[in-house]
Amino acid sequence: MSRSAKIFATVAVTGLALSACGGNASGGAPDSSSGGGTLVIGVDLPLQGASKDASESTVNAMQLYLDQIGSKAGKYKVKLKVYDDSTAAKGAWDDATCAKNAQDHVGNTEEVAVMGTYNSGCAQIIAPVLNQDPSGPMLMVSHANTNPGLTKAWEPGEPEKYFPSGSRSYARVIATDDYQGAAGAQFAAKDLGIKNCYVLNDNQTYGQGVGKAFEEEAKKQGIKVLGNQAWDAKQPNYTALFTSIKASKPECVYLAGIFDNNGGQLVKDKVKVLGDNSKVKLLAPDGFSGYPEFDGLAQAQGAYLTFAGLTATTLREEGGPGADLLDAYKKKYGEDPATSYALYGVEALQVILQAIEKSDGTRKSITEQVFSGSGISIPADKSVVGKKLDIDPKTGDVSVLDISVLQVTDKEEKFLKPWPVS
Amino acid sequence: MAATATSVAVPAAIDRKAVIQRYATYVILLGLVVWLSANLINSPSQFFSAGMVGLNLGMLYALIALGYTLVYGIIELINFAHGDLFMLGALFSGFLLTTVMGQEHSDFLGIVLLLVTIVGTMLFCGGINVTLEFVAYRRLRRAPKLAPLITAVGMSFVLQFIGLKWNGSTPKQWPSVLPEGSFGIGEFQVDYSLLAVIGVTVPVLLLLRWVITSTRQGKAMRAVAQDQDAARLMGVNVNRTISFTFLIGGALAGTAGVMYQQVVGTTAYNLGYQLGLIAFVSAVLGGIGNISGAVLGGILIGLIQGFNDGLPYGFGQKWSQSVVFAILILLMVFKPEGLLGRPTTEKV
Numbered sequence: 001m002s003r004s005a006k007i008f009a010t011v012a013v014t015g016l017a018l019s020a021c022g023g024n025a026s027g028g029a030p031d032s033s034s035g036g037g038t039l040v041i042g043v044d045l046p047l048q049g050a051s052k053d054a055s056e057s058t059v060n061a062m063q064l065y066l067d068q069i070g071s072k073a074g075k076y077k078v079k080l081k082v083y084d085d086s087t088a089a090k091g092a093w094d095d096a097t098c099a100k101n102a103q104d105h106v107g108n109t110e111e112v113a114v115m116g117t118y119n120s121g122c123a124q125i126i127a128p129v130l131n132q133d134p135s136g137p138m139l140m141v142s143h144a145n146t147n148p149g150l151t152k153a154w155e156p157g158e159p160e161k162y163f164p165s166g167s168r169s170y171a172r173v174i175a176t177d178d179y180q181g182a183a184g185a186q187f188a189a190k191d192l193g194i195k196n197c198y199v200l201n202d203n204q205t206y207g208q209g210v211g212k213a214f215e216e217e218a219k220k221q222g223i224k225v226l227g228n229q230a231w232d233a234k235q236p237n238y239t240a241l242f243t244s245i246k247a248s249k250p251e252c253v254y255l256a257g258i259f260d261n262n263g264g265q266l267v268k269d270k271v272k273v274l275g276d277n278s279k280v281k282l283l284a285p286d287g288f289s290g291y292p293e294f295d296g297l298a299q300a301q302g303a304y305l306t307f308a309g310l311t312a313t314t315l316r317e318e319g320g321p322g323a324d325l326l327d328a329y330k331k332k333y334g335e336d337p338a339t340s341y342a343l344y345g346v347e348a349l350q351v352i353l354q355a356i357e358k359s360d361g362t363r364k365s366i367t368e369q370v371f372s373g374s375g376i377s378i379p380a381d382k383s384v385v386g387k388k389l390d391i392d393p394k395t396g397d398v399s400v401l402d403i404s405v406l407q408v409t410d411k412e413e414k415f416l417k418p419w420p421v422s
Numbered sequence: 423m424a425a426t427a428t429s430v431a432v433p434a435a436i437d438r439k440a441v442i443q444r445y446a447t448y449v450i451l452l453g454l455v456v457w458l459s460a461n462l463i464n465s466p467s468q469f470f471s472a473g474m475v476g477l478n479l480g481m482l483y484a485l486i487a488l489g490y491t492l493v494y495g496i497i498e499l500i501n502f503a504h505g506d507l508f509m510l511g512a513l514f515s516g517f518l519l520t521t522v523m524g525q526e527h528s529d530f531l532g533i534v535l536l537l538v539t540i541v542g543t544m545l546f547c548g549g550i551n552v553t554l555e556f557v558a559y560r561r562l563r564r565a566p567k568l569a570p571l572i573t574a575v576g577m578s579f580v581l582q583f584i585g586l587k588w589n590g591s592t593p594k595q596w597p598s599v600l601p602e603g604s605f606g607i608g609e610f611q612v613d614y615s616l617l618a619v620i621g622v623t624v625p626v627l628l629l630l631r632w633v634i635t636s637t638r639q640g641k642a643m644r645a646v647a648q649d650q651d652a653a654r655l656m657g658v659n660v661n662r663t664i665s666f667t668f669l670i671g672g673a674l675a676g677t678a679g680v681m682y683q684q685v686v687g688t689t690a691y692n693l694g695y696q697l698g699l700i701a702f703v704s705a706v707l708g709g710i711g712n713i714s715g716a717v718l719g720g721i722l723i724g725l726i727q728g729f730n731d732g733l734p735y736g737f738g739q740k741w742s743q744s745v746v747f748a749i750l751i752l753l754m755v756f757k758p759e760g761l762l763g764r765p766t767t768e769k770v
Contacts, residue, residue, distance in 0.1 A: 049692070052591035088579065091692045203740065230740045234696040236482070236686050239475040240732030241739050247468060264595045265688040297595055338592075 038077040039361060041352055042105045044098075044116030044126065047084040049091030051118055051260055057337035058143065058345035061329055062115070065346045065384070068328070074357035081111060085122050098122040102129035106138065112366050113139040113352045115345065120147030121205035127162040127170045136363040137169035139370060141351050143344035146286070146308055147209045148176040151395045154209070168371050171396035173347040173389065175308040175403060175421065177206070180285050181213025181256070183403040183419040184306045188252055189221035192281055192304075196224040198250040200241075200266070202257025202287075203230035210285045211256030226250050233261035242273035250280060258287035259294050268299045277302035289406065289413060290340040296411045305406040305413060312340045314404065314415050315386060322384040346384045351376050351391060371396065443756050450752060461733040468734060474612055476728020477721065481619040482685065484720030485678035486701035488630065488713060489671040495711035496647045496667045497563065502574040503554060504675055505698015506581035511547040511679020512689045513589055515539050516596040525599055532599030536684065540622075543680050544673035550581075551672025552665050560661070578695070585691035593690040600684050615685045622681055626674065627717055633670070634713070643667055647711075703750050709763020718761055 043062065045055035059082055071078050083101045087094045098117070105114050106129060114130060117123045123145045130138040142150075149158035150170060162170060188194040197218060201211035207230075215225050226248040231238060245253070253270055255263065267282065274280040282303040289307045294300050315322035322343055330336055337343070352366075354376050359365035370376050375393035383389050390399035401421040406413040462469045486508050493501045519525050519539040525532050558577050562570040600618050604611035634640040642663045645653035650660050682697075683689060704723050708715025723746055730736045730745045737745055753761070 048586075049591060052586070088582075229738055232739050232742060235731075235739060235742065236479060236682070236693075236697060237475075238731075238739075239478075240472050240728045240730075243468060243471045243475065243732040244734065244736070244738075247465065247734065260592055262593055262688070262690070264593050265686065268595070268687060291592065293592055293595055 037361065038079060038110070039073070039356060040079055040081045040108065040111040041349070042083055042108070042111045042114040042116070043080050044083045044085050044101055044105070044114055044122070045118050046086035046093045046122075047082070048086040048088050049093075051086070051092070051258075054260075054339040054341060055118060057329075057333075057339060058118075058342045060333060061325065061337055061342040062345050062349050064329055064332060065325060065349060068325075069353075073353040076356055076361055078353065078356065080115075081108070083116075085117055085119075093117070093119045093122045095121075095125060098125040099129070102126040105130060106133045106136075111138075112356065112361070112363050113141065115141055115143065115348050115352060117142060118144045118341070119204070119206065120145040120150060120209065123147075123150055123170070124162065124205065128164055131163050131165050131167075131169045133363060137163075137165050137167060137367050138363045139352065139355060139367040140170045141348040141370075142170075142172040142174070143346075143348040144174060144341045145172050146174055146177045146180065147205050148178045148213075149209070151176070151397045154178070168394075168396055169367050171351065171370055171376075171391050171398075173351060173385075173391075173398050173400075174341075174344055175398070175401045177210040177285070177308075178213045179401055179403055179421050180306050180308045181210045181215075182217035183405070183421070184210075184254065184283055184285060184304075185214050185217035185221055185223065187304065187306070187405055187419060188218065188254075188281070188283060189223050192252070194223055194252045194281060196226055196248075196250055197252040197254055197283075198226045198245050198248065199228040199254045199256055200231045201228065202233060202261040202263075204257065204261070206287060207257035207261075210287075211254070214254050214256060214285075231257070231262075231266055235262065236265075238266050238269040239273055242269050246273055250274070252281035252283055255282070255284040255288065257284075259284075259291045263288055263291075264293060264297060267294070267297060267303070271299035286340075290338070295408055295413055300408045301411070303408045304416070305408070306419070307340065307404045307406060309340070309344060309400075309402050310385060310404060311406065311413060311415070312336060312343060313413065315340075315343060315384075318386050320380075320386045321382060322386050325384055343384050347378075347389065350378050350382070350384065351389075354378065447756055457735065458729070461729070461735050464734050468732065469729075471611065472728045472732030473725065474616060474728075475732060476725035478613060478616045478619060478685065478724070479727060480721035480724020481616070481623045482678060482682055482720075483697070483701050483704045483724050484717040485619075485623055485626070485674060485681060486697060487704040487708070487716035487720045488627070489674040489678070490698075490702050491705040491708075491710055491713060491716040492630075492667060492674065493671045494705070495713075496643055497559075497664055498567070499559060499570050499574065500702065501671070502571070502698065503577035503581055504671065505694035505696075505701065506578045506585065507547050507551060507554075507672060507694070508675040508679050508682070508697065508701075509585050509689070509691065509694030510550065510581055510588075511543050511676040512683040512693065513585060513594075513679075514546050514676075515543045515680040515683045516594070516689060517588075518542050519599065520596055526597040528599050528601045536599050536680070540677060540680050543676035545676075547676030547679065548669040548672035551668040551675070555665055555668040560664075563664075578698075582691060582694065585694070589689055589691045591691065593688050596683055596687050596689065598684050598687050619681055619685060622677060623717070626677055627713065630670070630674075630713060639663070639666055700746070703746060706760055707750055707753060709760030712760070712762045715760055715762035722761075 047055050085093045085098045085101050130140050148154040151159050199211050201207040215228050218225050284305050286307040288294055289305045316326050355366045355369040358369045371393045376391045378389040380388040387400050403419040405416045405419050407416045489504050523535050525535045554577055558573050559570050601614045604613045642658045645658050646660055646663045654660050704719035705716045708719030727742050731739045
């Protein structure tokens, strides 16, 4: 080795050692000498595949909001770091990628909390890892996970298995599927007078959960559930599937799943085989809401949707911070967000920012702000969903349990009525 | 004596194997007949409806499978990018017919513009396929077989990415210019779209057969398929012949794309992977390299899916792929060369 190479190697190794010493082993405790320092919020979403557009608009809305408030939370400067939990090959969220992301969140010492995930199945993998973080537990706040088991008893072992440390670290700003599925079934029985219904689910955690909730409530409401089976998102069409369903003569079909999972084809074939939506009613949860492709379909006209919150259209009509943000979004990106969940992404960010503001900047302290005392509360005049929002410190569930019933009419989702949550 | 014993023992072993195979085949066929009969008796109208759906689907699979089998037949390349080329064809046809020409309804003009779209999409996909061959596959023609195979997988991702940028991640819905509705034969209905698919697939198949069996270029293709070096010595331009094969294969993917976009009406960036895989299975089922086999394989798989998904005693849609692949594996065990394929021996 030449003399210059030795000097270069020595400098490089010394530099690496110094940078390692300068790392933050306390899980996000910032440099106090600067009076705050910079903290990172991880954003974990599927950026490839069917949910790509929805995820990108959520990230854009969050970044826009952060820019508007000067990227500050109290004395701390805040920035976002975006993680992709999907793979190109799968075209959707992926178990192994979610598991890897969980390790990366914990491993990134500047990161103090995670906003996400979009899919409940991915959250079920990430939440327990963040919960066991030695410098945490690390806070996770989702804008879109509606599977009940993440915060309350649903399947055996839930929700305790997501919190191995014994204390909670997962919260969400959206109502759960048990409310939404139940609301759909109650609406079908009471308002539409449905006596029997066929349930199709997209075979994912969300679809199965909301389908199960609909089925259980439907039975309580006196609706005969003729079947609950999965649709394969990769099928070119569903004519044969509906041919077999037709024999059971359903009065309604409930599509428990996400429109991205070939929902457009499903709706077209439903109408082709069973008739239009005035003849055999079509109901779906929020997985079908906020998609212009769905709303514009001739075969979707007349379909009823439930949404676990308020849609972007309703929020814009109501005015306030949500409408202002939507207007700013349209001005900057030239279009509305691809999904109503984008604003709920900002709402989740608001929860994390307030937790940071009240904390000492460490992961443990940030999580404690959400799960101790009176928890986090966003006043109505600041909340982008237009209502005062509280996070229950015992469960991590949100106090605002809006369920909206919408109907697709004239290629738009029109607000039909709010559905009381019970 | 030893020689005699050997000559007696070998045929006996072969006979035993053949007998087992024959009886196993009979058992499988009997099971199939019992299953179909039970469904037919239970609900004849549902049986024929599911059959029609399956036939419609099968014709589309057959169109895609033709391109697979043609390229494999000539240069023994499993062109994994073919499914994604079909996807781009479907996207391009929607873009050309609906966005550029603005045709959204079924009328005489719509049918004329559809024919223009078919030709345009055939040229578009044929051009892409020839470019792919020139850029990615030609230099690997004499490389170990794994190299072009992996390259084809890579090209598949490239085309899929283009589709993602073009279509967006959410499946896109398109209007159709084909007449809607159906007509009745007895108790069951036949969709007009099925007639349209048959009306395109059958002439394309006949044209392809004529090109391969009766034209100078077809003879050159068969010569190249048999032995590239010998064909070159006989004055055949091998590069041009292979490019022509890719042109035809791409045009077939384009045709399939147009029909899919018109009949099904939904495009997605990942459409090609799934349908390409099914079409590849169709080609293998029918005997890869055999044109009639590809059509037969496609129709059979479409029918199997239709019956499985739509009959009262079926496994249901979530088992669709499992049923198709189980049948393929069974066939491969008993007839590895496919239904219409011919057994070949490795050249030494």
